[in-house]
Amino acid sequence: MVLTSQQITNFNVFRVRLATSLRKMYDREANPHIRLMLGHVLRNVVLLPIHFREGHYLSANESGVTFGENVKRSFIEESNGMRVPHLESAIRVPSEHLFKGNNLNPAGVMTLLHEYSHIVLPTTAYRYTKRIGLPYHMADELFADLLAVRIANRTSIPKRHIQSHIIRRQANYGGYPFARAVIEGRRTVERELPVPRRQTAPREERPRNFIEIPVKRAEGTPFLPHLRRR
Numbered sequence: 257m258v259l260t261s262q263q264i265t266n267f268n269v270f271r272v273r274l275a276t277s278l279r280k281m282y283d284r285e286a287n288p289h290i291r292l293m294l295g296h297v298l299r300n301v302v303l304l305p306i307h308f309r310e311g312h313y314l315s316a317n318e319s320g321v322t323f324g325e326n327v328k329r330s331f332i333e334e335s336n337g338m339r340v341p342h343l344e345s346a347i348r349v350p351s352e353h354l355f356k357g358n359n360l361n362p363a364g365v366m367t368l369l370h371e372y373s374h375i376v377l378p379t380t381a382y383r384y385t386k387r388i389g390l391p392y393h394m395a396d397e398l399f400a401d402l403l404a405v406r407i408a409n410r411t412s413i414p415k416r417h418i419q420s421h422i423i424r425r426q427a428n429y430g431g432y433p434f435a436r437a438v439i440e441g442r443r444t445v446e447r448e449l450p451v452p453r454r455q456t457a458p459r460e461e462r463p464r465n466f467i468e469i470p471v472k473r474a475e476g477t478p479f480l481p482h483l484r485r486r
């Protein structure tokens with residue numbers, strides 16, 4: 257899969273801007289749970305390699321079209337007689353979905369934001385999912401969607417593209433009115449994830465099954481120079 261040099265440039269510019277606005281969102285976020293999640297998304301944006309595939313989508317069957325994937329691979333590495341477990345993550349997106357010509361395609365960017373937002377969730381996220389009546393295993397998809405929409409609203413993606421993404425994602429939630437709740441802004445995550453009342457420093461919540469993910473550079477992946485705090 258070969259991208260044009262203009263596509264690579266445009267993508268890197270987009271990724272730096274995205275990381276910058278995520279950093280701002282992270283710094284300004286008062287809710288410690290959301291802050292933790294935004295930190296994980298920022299980490300994904302900076303570190304995760306993107307594997308581009310040819311075509312407009314990754315796969316299609318009777319249950320729908322898959323536009324993006326956040327894939328994980330675990331392996332054991334031997335060094336100095338020690339066996340070290342590793343977990344590697346990468347994002348797969350089809351190039352003709354992410355780009356329209358040399359420019360980024362808003363629908364593709366929504367897919368990418370969703371994949372970046374697949375993170376290690378704090379336990380509060382699972383409690384929230386349960387409280388609104390969704391099965392436990394839907395937490396990952398729900399929070400990827402909620403975070404992606406939240407981040408997209410701070411970017412220059414036209415509102416209609418954000419809305420059509422939300423409406424398309426409704427298919428995953430069965431009877432739960434996900435699209436209506438997100439578009440009307442009801443049951444916002446802020447209201448559901450309680451903020452500690454006292455002014456004491458918030459206790460760092462331990463993410464579930466947290467594993468440090470060493471990321472290797474994948475072939476053909478445009479990589480960012482290290483982001484520095486301004």
Ligand SMILES: [Zn+2]
Nearest residue numbers: 370374397400
């Ligand atoms: Zn997903």
